[in-house]
Amino acid sequence: MEGVVILEISKRIKQYRTEKGFTLQELADLSGVTKGMISQIENGRSIPSLTVLLSIVTALQINLSEFFKDISQDEELVIVKRKDDYDQFQKEGSSGFLYERFLTRTIKNSTVDIVFLTLEPNSYRDQVTTDAYEYKYILSGEVDYLIANETYTLKEGDSLFFDGRLKHVPLNKSSKPCKMLIVYFFDN
Numbered sequence: 001m002e003g004v005v006i007l008e009i010s011k012r013i014k015q016y017r018t019e020k021g022f023t024l025q026e027l028a029d030l031s032g033v034t035k036g037m038i039s040q041i042e043n044g045r046s047i048p049s050l051t052v053l054l055s056i057v058t059a060l061q062i063n064l065s066e067f068f069k070d071i072s073q074d075e076e077l078v079i080v081k082r083k084d085d086y087d088q089f090q091k092e093g094s095s096g097f098l099y100e101r102f103l104t105r106t107i108k109n110s111t112v113d114i115v116f117l118t119l120e121p122n123s124y125r126d127q128v129t130t131d132a133y134e135y136k137y138i139l140s141g142e143v144d145y146l147i148a149n150e151t152y153t154l155k156e157g158d159s160l161f162f163d164g165r166l167k168h169v170p171l172n173k174s175s176k177p178c179k180m181l182i183v184y185f186f187d188n
Contacts, residue, residue: 007044007101007113008071009053011087014042016060016067024092031059039092044113045130086116096123096172113184119143119172130164132184141178144171 017027017038028035033052040046041056048056057067086100100116113132119141127146136145137159145152145160147168154160162168164184172178 005071006047006111009048010042010044011089012067013038013056013060014089016062017042020060022060027056027059031055043091045128091125094123094125096120097125109187111184111186113186115182115184117170117180117182119170119178119180121172121175121177123172125169127167127169129167130184132164132186134160134162134164134168135183135185136160136170137181139179139181141172141176142174143178143180144173145169146171 017024022030024035024038027033028038031038031052032055037046037048037052038056041048041052054064057064060067086102089099089101090097091099096119098118098120100118102114102116116139136154138154138156140156142153142155145154145168147162148166152160170178170180
């Protein structure tokens with residue numbers, strides 16, 4: 001599947017789940033898919049098999065044609081995104097992590113996903129892995145990045161590139177928010 005399509009499917013699963021008032025566990029119970037897998041799919045960290053996707057859509061009680069309505073692989077050659085159009089989201093199991101996605105684009109068998117992350121002071125999230133290489137650029141503030149049990153302290157203007165398959169999490173121990181630009185590089 002193309003990266004843009006995968007991210008749109010992920011976004012729709014979460015949208016329909018929250019609209020129906022289902023928790024991750026409730027959707028897991030209804031679909032026969034683990035809570036962790038649904039969370040990974042919703043957050044774009046895992047690509048569902050066709051069987052898993054159909055189980056989830058069926059559990060959400062959404063008609064397949066409605067679920068896939070307007071999903072297209074066609075991409076514009078020039079994309080302008082205004083600040084008000086950024087897709088704001090928060091990942092499950094986190095607090096104080098405020099993401100803004102402003103571009104996802106498939107380029108010759110790979111997908112680039114670009115987001116802003118505002119990391120609030122005392123935010124929390126377990127370490128995660130991502131099936132992508134990750135580039136972080138600190139726009140403002142300070143962050144400690146824990147990657148595979150090694151801590152890297154980054155300040156405004158610093159950047160970091162790493163294999164997201166290593167367990168990682170950013171930690172904001174300061175009293176001010178940290179704003180960073182994140183670029184994910186997924187292989188298709």
